Amino acid sequence: MPRKFWLLILGAVVNATGSAFLWPLHTIYIHDYLGKSLSVAGMVIMLNSAASVVGSLAGGALYDKIGAFRTIVLGIAIDLLSLAGLTIWHGWPQYPFFLLFIGLGFGIVHPAMYAFAGELWKEGGRRAYNALYVAINLGVAVGSALGGMIASLSFDYIFVANLLLFIVFSMMVVIGFRDAGGQGKAGGVPRQGPETGNDHKYFAALLILCFGYLLCCIAYSQWTTTIATYTQELRVSLKQYSLLWTINGLLIILGQPLLNLFIRAFMRTIKKQMVAGLVIFIASFYIASISEHFYGFAAAMAVLTVGEMLVWPAIPTVADQLAPKGKEGFYQGVVNSTNTGGRMIGPLLGGWLVDKFNMQVLFNVLMFLFVIAIVTSLTYDKGLKKGAVIRAKDAASMKD
Numbered sequence: 001m002p003r004k005f006w007l008l009i010l011g012a013v014v015n016a017t018g019s020a021f022l023w024p025l026h027t028i029y030i031h032d033y034l035g036k037s038l039s040v041a042g043m044v045i046m047l048n049s050a051a052s053v054v055g056s057l058a059g060g061a062l063y064d065k066i067g068a069f070r071t072i073v074l075g076i077a078i079d080l081l082s083l084a085g086l087t088i089w090h091g092w093p094q095y096p097f098f099l100l101f102i103g104l105g106f107g108i109v110h111p112a113m114y115a116f117a118g119e120l121w122k123e124g125g126r127r128a129y130n131a132l133y134v135a136i137n138l139g140v141a142v143g144s145a146l147g148g149m150i151a152s153l154s155f156d157y158i159f160v161a162n163l164l165l166f167i168v169f170s171m172m173v174v175i176g177f178r179d180a181g182g183q184g185k186a187g188g189v190p191r192q193g194p195e196t197g198n199d200h201k202y203f204a205a206l207l208i209l210c211f212g213y214l215l216c217c218i219a220y221s222q223w224t225t226t227i228a229t230y231t232q233e234l235r236v237s238l239k240q241y242s243l244l245w246t247i248n249g250l251l252i253i254l255g256q257p258l259l260n261l262f263i264r265a266f267m268r269t270i271k272k273q274m275v276a277g278l279v280i281f282i283a284s285f286y287i288a289s290i291s292e293h294f295y296g297f298a299a300a301m302a303v304l305t306v307g308e309m310l311v312w313p314a315i316p317t318v319a320d321q322l323a324p325k326g327k328e329g330f331y332q333g334v335v336n337s338t339n340t341g342g343r344m345i346g347p348l349l350g351g352w353l354v355d356k357f358n359m360q361v362l363f364n365v366l367m368f369l370f371v372i373a374i375v376t377s378l379t380y381d382k383g384l385k386k387g388a389v390i391r392a393k394d395a396a397s398m399k400d
Contacts, residue, residue, distance in 0.1 A: 005120040005128070007176045009135045010115060011169055018165030019106065019148040021158055026099070029155060034092050042347070044096040048103035049344045053337040055107020060115065060333020062108065064326050068116040069177045071329070075108030076170045083166055087159040107340070111332035118320040118328060126270060126317040127260070133313040134256045141249030199324035205380045206322050206331055210338040212376030213315050215369040216281065217342020218349060223304070223365060226350040227288060230359050231297055239381025240294045244301045251305040259309050270314050270321075274377045277310030282370045289363035318380075 001009075026048075030041040055075070082101040085094070114132065121128040150157045169342040223244075231241050267273045284304035291297050316335055323331040353362045 001131070002120055004176065005117065005131075007172065008113065008117060008120060009131055011176070012132055012135040013139040013142075014165055014169045014172065015109065015113075016136045017146070017322070018139075018162050018169065020143025020152070021162045021165070024368060025147060025151055025155075025158065030095065033155060036092070039231075041322045043167050044099060046344055047096065048099045049340050051103035052107035052224045052340045053344070055104040056111050056333045056337035056340060057107075057330075058333070059108035060111040060329040060331065063115050063329025063332075065111045068112055068119070068151030069173070069179075070172055071112040072116075072177070075105045075112065076166065076173060078105030078108065080163070080166055080170060083163040088162050090155075090159055099191045107336065111329060111336040114316045114336070115320075115329040115332040117226070118316075118332075126273075126313060129313040129317045129320075130256060130260060133309075134253060137249060137252040141246075141253065144245070144249075199327065201383050202322045202324060203331075205208035205384060206319060206334060208376050208380040209315065209318060209322075210334060212373035212380075214338050214345075214373045215336070215373045216278070216311060217339050218346040219281070219285065219366040219369050220304075220308070221343045221383075222350045222362070223301075225347040226359070226362060227372050231294075234292055234295060236294050244297060247298060247301050248308075251302060253308060255305070256309055259306070263310075267310075271316055271377060271381075273310050274314045274318075275374055277307040277314070278370050278374045278377065280304075280307035280310065282367050283307075285363055285366050286368070289360060349384050 024043065026045055030036050030044055035046075059071055059075060062074065063296060078101055081106060082098045086098040089098075114129070117128045117132045146161075147158060150161055200225070228241060263273055267276060280303060284300050287303060288297060288300035291300060316332060319331040319335045320328060350362055353365060
């Protein structure tokens with residue numbers, strides 16, 4: 001891996017750790033400390049996600065226009081100002097106001113980092129996105145664990161710790177990537193995608209792929225909403241439910257290297273990797289649907305994590321393959337906004353299905369969504385010339 005790619009990975013860990021200090025605790029803080037209803041808390045979080053969608057699209061487009069360094073610095077500046085304000089004023093209505101801009105800044109940074117990863121390590125192919133995916137999940141695992149301990153002392157410390165980590169992240173970016181201005185291109189293997197202006201078929205392929213990705217994110221989001229509530233009804237304790245996400249984080253961090261060996265041996269194409277992951281997703285939700293105790297949900301989470309490790313890094317990899325010259329950032333922005341959009345729609349759809357019908361109906365609908373995603377994964381590139389999407393860099397990475 002290039003030296004600057006390692007620096008980007010380290011920055012992703014710091015950035016994700018800082019973010020994870022706060023986002024798991026939004027609902028608790030708004031409801032328990034600010035005295036607002038759960039509906040109000042849900043609306044605030046939805047607005048934060050909506051701002052992140054806007055930021056993702058803007059960040060991707062800005063990456064193509066002004067480059068990685070300036071785009072990431074812009075997003076960090078918005079987050080730093082918002083977090084500084086939140087550290088000083090975290091009452092009502094300041095909290096949702098600053099949270100709106102935090103979502104915007106985060107949305108700008110995230111697609112720029114993914115696009116930059118593809119530029120910094122062109123020869124890496126899907127390995128670049130696997131590494132970034134693991135780095136972000138490592139940060140989330142560390143941040144979530146530390147955030148809970150810090151919050152138990154005082155919520156004020158959470159805001160301070162979050163701000164300090166973002167200051168560290170901003171220093172890493174300014175010192176390490178200040179020479180990556182302009183269009184943000186890192187040199188190396190030239191891109192072999194379609195020329196700008198002749199990319200409508202590639203964008204259509206991206207939209208088909210992202211439609212399936214949206215359905216996956218809608219289903220996945222149920223684990224933090226409807227399925228979380230369902231486990232409580234089955235007398236799974238909050239401590240045990242939290243342990244499910246510990247299992248998720250540990251498997252991602254420790255299992256990705258082993259899974260990479262399996263992928264190289266048996267899944268020579270991205271499409272096979274995605275379809276295998278989607279089938280595993282279906283198996284996971286089936287296990288959850290018949291589970292009545294903690295161990296059943298733990299098994300479902302372990303299976304879900306394997307599917308996640310196959311599907312989530314593959315989506316930005318395909319987006320990079322599809323992107324025409326000069327639109328790498330925009331394509332990553334569409335992918336990132338799709339993820340956030342799924343997390344916005346998921347709780348509303350899941351809650352409605354459970355209220356209108358029951359949990360079993362919800363599980364059946366979710367498994368059907370994955371079937372649709374399998375179809376989109378198999379057909380998204382049908383309008384392209386055979387082999388047009390796979391570039392030299394990706395073919396090389398498949399052999400490694």
